[in-house]
Amino acid sequence: GGQHRIAVIAGDGIGQEVVPEGLRALEMAAKRFDIDLAFTEFDWGCGHYERHGRMMPEDGIDRLASFDAIFLGAVGWPTVPDHVSLWGLLIPIRRRFEQYVNLRPVRLFEGVPCPLAGKKPGDIDFLIVRENVEGEYSEIGGRLYAGTEREMAVQESIFTRFGVDRILRYAFELARSRPKRHLTSATKSNGIIHTMPFWDERVKAMATAYPDVRLDQYHIDILTAHFVRCPERFDVVVGSNLFGDILSDLGPAVTGTIGIAPSANLNPERRWPSMFEPVHGSAPDIAGQGIANPIGQIWSGAMLLDHLGYPEAGAAIVAAIERILKSGRVLTRDMGGSASTEEQGKAIAAEI
Amino acid sequence: GGQHRIAVIAGDGIGQEVVPEGLRALEMAAKRFDIDLAFTEFDWGCGHYERHGRMMPEDGIDRLASFDAIFLGAVGWPTVPDHVSLWGLLIPIRRRFEQYVNLRPVRLFEGVPCPLAGKKPGDIDFLIVRENVEGEYSEIGGRLYAGTEREMAVQESIFTRFGVDRILRYAFELARSRPKRHLTSATKSNGIIHTMPFWDERVKAMATAYPDVRLDQYHIDILTAHFVRCPERFDVVVGSNLFGDILSDLGPAVTGTIGIAPSANLNPERRWPSMFEPVHGSAPDIAGQGIANPIGQIWSGAMLLDHLGYPEAGAAIVAAIERILKSGRVLTRDMGGSASTEEQGKAIAAEI
Ligand SMILES: CC(C)[C@H](C(=O)O)[C@@H](O)C(=O)O
């Protein structure tokens, strides 16, 4: 109960086009389930960078801290180097608000053409649990002999027992809560010899507390092959920041389009706001045409409601997505149709 | 001309089963094209580790140095931790012999069931060029507060201008030599902010010397999605040690099975022996059953002949593989048939 304050950052490119559809669905669900949501929009992103030399104001993080959740579109535009834009907005939010879980569902819906031969809706339905604040994404590193023939760049990956254990615990608990009770862990211990064997050790240590969870461990290279060859085998998949990132684009591609994939950047302790955003980026190649798929954004809204304590409202949004896709009436171009972003969004909102 | 001395390391698991078939094909091609090959076998691997506490003798690298090429099966067995076995045999060979190019063809053959809907043989035919001696695979790193609650593991990635430029130059030259003249570079510059933007810079610098090569640059996450959604778009794909590793398992999975995928670890300057090995590993799950696909090993033999200066002999092996697959007569289990490793190997040898 009570009012929930949501910070909205549409961001760049198609973020501007899909966020309004996400809000449309959220408002519809709020009305139907009598939830009090108050939205505050922030015009941060690459436009803000061009005007002010920063992706968000200096006190941006502080201003977000009192919200109950953040609803984000996409960040990045060709006018600003990607490492500058992302590390100026998206990544600081994940870190400062200890959103150490990035939860990304992967599901094959009826009505969405699947690139794999012979797969049926229901065959593919798993969750990726991505470590979201440490690991390979690290500010530590730099250059030696910059600008000369001897130039080199070094990059540190850092995995802490604290950081690895908390994401593994989340993943084991999640696996335990599902009917299949199956967890797959991704590493690359034969190649990346300091951090990855450490992750494997922590998996082994934690597994003793979850004898009821069936555990598989794969190297990331062969795991990407299994995603294509037998995606139906997976239930909960846990990986580092980088491996989770890769698997959560590959998984949705296998189900037809990354345009529908949502994500929840969670601070499970609820000390800070969590953030909900589609898996896709700002897509400069199609931005401004009104053809982007808004479903990743809308489904992220469903995860937001879930997190705020309204699982029925979240489920109603997902059910509406499911029915609209199944009907085949309204599909954006990436799903083989010709609907606009707005048509797709309105059809789903009406169905809620 | 002259005699060519080949070091043979069958290694572990199915390496023991597929190497004899690789040798059968090599011997057949040598006979037909009148090539003088002399094989010397080394029983190195995890068995050697169990007996002597090392994957190969202390002077192993020195003993290999005078050979003209190395023909390797697979390394790794559950009795030895992967980072110990691989860094005790495979990876030192790549490094000490400056095999900085790992070349991995990906091709959809007629007769091999493709997991993707609607793809025809010929649609998928590209080359992965993987940086093979630096980058994310680094010995530098370790632990702090080992064994305590505060434990952490750190891992350094190191990219040198020398190392990046030489692999990019190889990739650009290779792209230039092919009809499509198309090069795709994989990075993750929005997440891995020190090393990956450096790679992108070097790509940009080198591209000015190759205005005739069409260049695409993708982040690794969306690139894995494109491998599934539109593999026909690729021609030459270049990536770091880790990204090349991932893409070269995913690519073959998209063409049906990683059992057929070969690789050439090349020292292009020919100062040291190059090494030829299948992309797959030792596969403990199917080892000892005689059902492994030997084609990755046989095709690696074709790349070996190519490298030694016998492109026609190499092409004859690939053509034999192609005809046998197309006939559908003899297919191992991973390709939907029931042939044994030996039957598959003999059929191809007879066809050469
Ligand atoms: C076994 C392993 C160390 C190796 C690698 O990662 O290089 C393998 O996956 C490969 O692709 O050759």
Ligand SMILES: CC(C)[C@H](C(=O)O)[C@@H](O)C(=O)O
């Ligand atoms: C934009 C980029 C930094 C980001 C990431 O790698 O985390 C994105 O790919 C994602 O998956 O959320």
